[in-house]
Amino acid sequence: MKQSVSGETIFALSSGRLPAGVAIIRLSGPKTRFVIETICGKLPAPRVAALRTFVDCDGNPIDRGLVIYFPAPSSFTGEECGEFHLHGGKAVADAMITCMYSFEGCRMAEAGEFTKRAYENGKFDLTVAEGLADLIAAETEGQRRLALHIASGAQASLYSGWRQELIRARALIEAELDFADEADVPGSVSDQVWTDLSELGQRISKHVADGKRGVLVRDGFRVVIVGEPNAGKSSLLNALAGSDVAIVSDEPGTTRDLIEIKLDLGGLPVLVTDTAGLRDTEGKVERIGINRARERAAAADLVVALVDLSNAAADFPGDVDNAAVLRVGTKFDLNPAYKRDDCDLVISVRDNDGLEALLAIFAKRAAEAAGNLSDPLPTRRRHLELLAVTSHELEMAVRQDNAPLEVRAEFLRRASFALGRITGHVDVEDILDVVFSQFCIGK
Structure with missing residues (x-):
């Protein structure tokens, strides 16, 4: 040790x-x-x-x-x-x-x-250390479960196994390069590894794709509320928060910046963001807020588009660049006889009607997006970046079947090097301070 x-x-x-x-x-x-x-x-x-x-x-x-x-x-x-x-x-x-x-x-x-x-004394690798940091910072049951899974070494075991597969493949290829003239070494010993490496590449690519699930559990399922001015966005946010976190007024354009609350739904963090009312405006500050609203909506996991049911002339915003949109009619108490066929749900903040159903939708969508929390999901940008490098180098090695064997072996060396940096087995001095500065004093 x-x-x-x-x-x-x-x-x-x-x-x-x-x-x-x-x-x-x-x-x-x-x-x-x-x-x-x-x-x-x-x-x-x-x-x-x-x-x-x-x-x-x-x-x-x-x-x-x-x-x-x-x-x-x-x-x-x-x-x-x-x-x-x-x-x-x-x-x-x-x-x-x-x-x-x-x-x-x-x-x-x-x-x-x-x-x-x-870590320096070999008690565990960097992924376990990062899992411990996440466990300390966990605020929801889902975050706790995922962090404990990683801190228990599941991620370390997965990455170490992949790295051993790469090292074994490199050994077979380098054996062919070094001993091609020996009678007891088959001339095509490396041919057997490419199918296995192709399958390994598919597993790593799927793991990278699953990174969105890990980031969601760690950072939160993002819900963005959009709508025309006075559609009830701030009133809805206050009702979900249980306090007056946003200003509510009949004056259009009251909300000009993003206001965010965090909910714990089904053990998962759900971030709900109130945005500026979407409309054409000459106001410079309000226009900046509207642009931010559109940008946040485009990056959201779910957009809640509101329409004021008390105003027959009101409509849903038509310029939301996101396929995951939930259409919600608000102020149902002011005009209960008014019907719209394009609403997925109608609510009344004043009567507290429909809010439980709305939260249930948030929880269901978040759980579906998070998937199985027993999987060793990548949760950090550092992991995802190095896994992407690993996947790319591996793909280059597998696909360039006309390239010299020495070149393909170099791609595999770079892939195993990138994978080793995740766990801390190779050349990680530049990231140690970043990783451990996230802990509190005394840990």
Whole structure:
């Protein structure tokens, strides 16, 4: 196992904002044992919580709580680790942190540094580290399930398996290049690999296509509300949010910028955006808002187009560049006798009529778009970009069957290199700081 080159011992409050019932201070590094023995008087048995009185370097008591010791390499980071469980008062935690600063070679950890050390010590790869970051940031059940699946190593196992297939194919091809003159090496040993590589390319391409599902679960199913001025867009957004997040007025053009709320529907994040009313206008600011509305609608997973049923002259906006459009009639309470055959649903925000049906449609569409959350979906742009490179290089190797074998072998080398960068097996120094800076202090 690769060991961290750092000689420093790091520590941090790992239990979140104070005051709290319990404050947990974590430490990792070569001085862990010495720090624990100095503060507690005696090292506890490995991985057993022991009740101790904590004292500073001058022997003054700090608190009484639990201490746990994790010897290397059987710890989260692969180094010697420890945890102090104190009462969660701010003054108590500050006193313990001040005490730990007094030890030479000990310092406060940077964001994500515990996880970074675990990666550097070979405890897991980058995809697992990113899954842990997503698990910490998860706000919905769907995000939790997908992040836990990735943090458990499903994505790492998938990518490592693909990389091994590429390495094996390269070995067979290079064997033909290097030993073509040997009597015991068939002259066309590489021919058997191209069919397998073609099938591998199809699997990777499908995985890249599934990336939209992963991004949806991580970032949210995007719903955009559009319509003419006074169609009821802001009233609908406020009703969905349960608060007045948007200004509601009879004056046309009140909403000029995008206003967004986040809902948790069926365990999936759903982002609902209110937009400027679509109309011809001379106002410069309102026109900018209308252009933004059209752009957001074009990129949405679902567009909710509104029409005011109380106004017989009103109509749905006709310039929405999106095939996924739900047509909704609003203000049904003002004109219940008025019928339109082109409405998928009618609602009344005032009477709270039709809103549950609308939310049920959002939840159903989001669930259909997310699909099976047990799949190891790519959730990050970094993954998708490197997978796209892998797929392209693999396709070049397979399709250029008239190219010299050396050229096709080079395409495969580049494909396996790109795949290795996802898991962190090759040349990832330039992305490590970006990945681990997303963690909170103490993780």
